[in-house]
Amino acid sequence: MALHFLLDQPVGAAPGDAVTLTGAEAHHASTVRRVRIGEEVTVGDGRGAWLTGTVESVAPREVIVRIDGRTDAAAPSPRIVLVQALAKGDRDELAVQAATELGVDEIVPWQAARSVSRWDAAKAVKGRARWATIVREAAKQAHRVWVPAVAELTTTAALARRAPESVVLVLEPTATERLSALAVEPDEERDIVLVVGPEGGIAPEELDALASAGARLVRLGDTVLRTSTAGPAALAVVSTALGRW
Template sequence: MALHFVLDEPAVAGPGDAVVLTGSEAHHAASVRRVRVGEEVTVGDGRGAWLTGRCESVAPREVVVRIETRMDSPAPRPRVVLVQALAKGDRDELAIQAATELGVDVIVPWQAARSVSRWDAAKAEKGRARWATIVREAAKQAHRAWIPEVAPLVTTAELVARAGESRVLVLEPSGPDRLTEVDLRGEERDVLLVVGPEGGIAPEERERLSAAGAATVRLGESVLRTSTAGPAALVLVSAALGRW
């Protein structure tokens, strides 16, 4: 499989045009992946454009790719959204990395009541930027045409407000129904998978979400870590939506 690289701007190039990689992407291509003149690569913009071409010149500061073919992938509908509670250590980061590789469309960091990690106003933007970097690299590794959006940090109140316009599935080991029993055929709304922190989702949070129309579901008989639950649920939802 050809090596894949990502542009920082929307791709406007087509067959016969040249695309120039600069900055860290050029350095990665030339010095880390050691691409060679004449080698076939793919280039995307994370917004659906998928370009295939051959390297015309290679240097650490600039790699020129002559485009041979272009495809444009439509944005997935409905979108699958992972609402990932902040977690201690790197468990939330492991979750979003795996979810990106598995096809999530949007990632929403959630300041849950039991989250050990806390993002204040200053830390929230830095945390979001770090998550966006992780997501970009994971999408690049997975050769995805669309890079998932990382939304701003939400509170429980803000999450509850979204329940009326989306299909919200709260992952809870004691949920009355299995996720595999949820019928998603023909679903047109965003599907939100809500994952709590290490200590689980607080009862009052589950009650507020349920009152707003969210369904509480379980994955199976075992209790998964916060880093595992979201990616596992994403696989099942992708299959139910016909993506897999």
């Protein structure tokens, strides 16, 4: 499989045009991946454009690719959104990475009541940027045409307000309804939102608030999964139900 690289801006290149990798991406291509002149590669903009081309020149700060072909993919619909509670260590980051590889369309960091990790205003900016970097690299590794968005830090109240306009599925080990038993059907106007709690689980008052707003509490099986694995596991179930896999 050809090496894949990402541009930072939407690309309008057509066959015959040249695109230039610069900055960190050029360094990655030239120094880390050691691309060679004449090598076939793919280039995307993370917003649907998929280019195939041949490396024309290589320098540490600039790699030029001559475009041979182009396809444009529509954004996935319905979108699958992962609301990931902040967790200690790197468990939330592991969830973000795996979910990106598995096809999530948006990731929303959530300051849950039982989250050990706490983001103040400054940390929220840095944390979101860190998650966006993880998403970008995971999307590139997975050769994704669309790179998931990373939303701003959300609250339980904001999640509850989202429930009437989305299919909100809260992953809760004590729920009686299985995620695999749900009839998840495509609806272009409604996101499918998977909500994952922190290490200590979702607080009872949060479960009540989300359920009262219209969210459904569902479980994945008979075992209790870590916060780092619950989201990716649920994503696989929903992707299968939607026919993505």
